[in-house]
Amino acid sequence: MAEADLDNIIDYIAQDNPTRTEEFGQELRDKILPLTQNPKMGRTGRPGSSAFVRELVAHRNYIVFYRVLDEACTVEILRVKHAAQQSS
Structure with a gap:
């Protein structure tokens, strides 16, 4: 879903x-990449969201929702949303 979110953001900006x-899409990816080395750099999710969801402000208007899978040493990007949108 996160890849589809990013595609939709890029399409919207292209209008x-x-x-x-392309530059903006790469900027968002560059902001997300450090999660591979520091998965806890984002904050815990919003009240009412699942306990395992964390969020990273990748741009003043875009928030990345993700979870850390410690046992797999993996960060799973769940969604990329405009700040005015809900996390689901």
Whole structure:
């Protein structure tokens, strides 16, 4: 779902600024990449969200929802949402 979210964000930005889309998509990915080395850098999720969900503000308008799978040494990106959207 996170990949679809990112595709939708890129498509939305392309409507107003097609030359910025690739660069913006890469900026979001670059903000997310450090989670591989520091998976707890985001904060715990919002009240009412699942206890395992964490969030990282990747851009002033976009939040990445993810979970850390300690036993698998993996970070799973769940969603990428506009800050005004709900996490589900």
